[in-house]
Amino acid sequence: MAVAALEQEILSLRKRRQLYSLIGLLLVVAVLASGYSKSNEMNSGGFLQGLSKFFDYPGEIVVEAWEAGPAFFGLIVRFMPAMLETLNIAGVATLLGGAMAVILAMASTRNVDSWGPLIPVVRRMMDIMRAFPELIIALFLIFVLGSSPVPAMIAVAFHTAGALGKLFSEVNENIDRKPIEGLSACGASWLQRIRYAVMPQVAPNYLSYFLLRLEINVRASAILGFVGAGGIGQELRRTIGWGKGAGDETAAIFVLLFLTIMLIDQLSSYLRGKLVGASRAH
């Protein structure tokens, strides 16, 4: 009897919940629908008309590229120097940022005997460096230093130092202290201990993170061209800005960018696999 009453209660409760859910759903749909018509009114063109055009532009690019025929490959070659410039920005920035990151990591990990008071200071410094996206730093630096690859390089290096420094420092946390102690007992200085007891242990992982960052930085450097940092990004902005007529060039840049990034990704994941494998084998 008591069970039957409970059953009634639960059933009515469930019904009420379902009703609330239905009302909630209807409300959301209503808000979305009214929002759509509102924003559609404010657009210069309609959303549905725009939707069909969405595929028009890529279609045009493909058609133009097709019409260019064998000359298309000439275009790819023509944009090669711009691509190289982007790779240069990424390469130099990763090298400089990586070197900086090693210094920051060694100064901010208790496990490798960093100087105590410096540790929180360096850590916060890295947080700040990491917090600013490359794009923001590049915009600022291009305003100060003018349009050239140098501000882009500095921007990417700055962000890289913070990001890699954090990862390197985490690698440092996990190393074996015994070799450090062994060298301490020989009377080795801090720098010597870092060089001989820490570096051999962390080198494979550092290199792996470094390659990963190189991949990321190639993409970042391509984007930075849009704010005037040179390289393939700048070419892309130019050809897209021209719209019709430059479709074959845009397509060539897309293909080049896609192939390069894929190549670097594959190469770095292959190398990283080997590195991690090598450190696991022992």
Place this chain on the structure above:
Amino acid sequence: MVRWLLSRSTTNKHEQGWRVIQFQEVTKTFGTRTAVNKVSFGIEKPQMVGVIGRSGAGKSTLLRMINRLTPATTGRILFNDHDILRLKGGMMRRWQRDCAMVFQQFNLVPRLDVVTNVMLGRLNGHGTLKSLFNVFSKDDVNAALSALDRLGIAQEAPKRAEELSGGQQQRVAIARALMQDPHMILADEPIASLDPMNAKIVMDALREIHDRDNKIVICNLHTLDTARNYCDRVIGMRDGFIVFDGKPEELTTSAAREIYGADESFNEAATSTAIDAGQTGSPESVGAMTPAAAAAV
């Protein structure tokens, strides 16, 4: 500079004996626990000293304080009348080179090759820039190889340290210690993670260094038979105090019970690592350095 100071006072001392290390009321506390409690003793001549006692008795702390890996809380450790606990910076590192340390877990750099590991013993004499670029002289390589040869593992020189067996790694560690050209060798449980055969090789090597080079060797041990077989003097520690200090012959079963805080059921043969322990019911006939002649009391 320390070496100059030390060697000058050494010549003063030379008539009376040899280099002297003197503990004066040395205490080390970790929080509320006292690991080493007002320990005073001296080593006046180049002896091979074995320090025994159960885990936590303060043996490791004692050794690590000499090498300055662990700071002492109070007291003085004098080496040729210099308080080595007060050395700082470069002077301290110079001292650390002079008292080489051998560890239970070898503490080599696993990914570096054996010969480099041995040469690292000389880092203290090298300038920062030179050592950062991995520059070692031909002389360093030769010295490292002859140290390895002395321990019978020269053929392993090009291998990575991590590829070697435990016994071989410990011999590499001893070669590194030799490379430091130290006044004394401090061995912290050097054979605790080795099998009996390798333990014998390593102890023989330490004894040989003492015999041939006339160096002080202080060795923490956890087996009584090893201490009896290899050492000229045995120091027993219990709860931070020295409770035994004498010749190995004086280390009777009752003395051992006192050191380990054990009762009548204490049986040395049960934990002995000597190969023929348990078979020979021989009494304490330990005088020679033959490690196989174990004492099963």
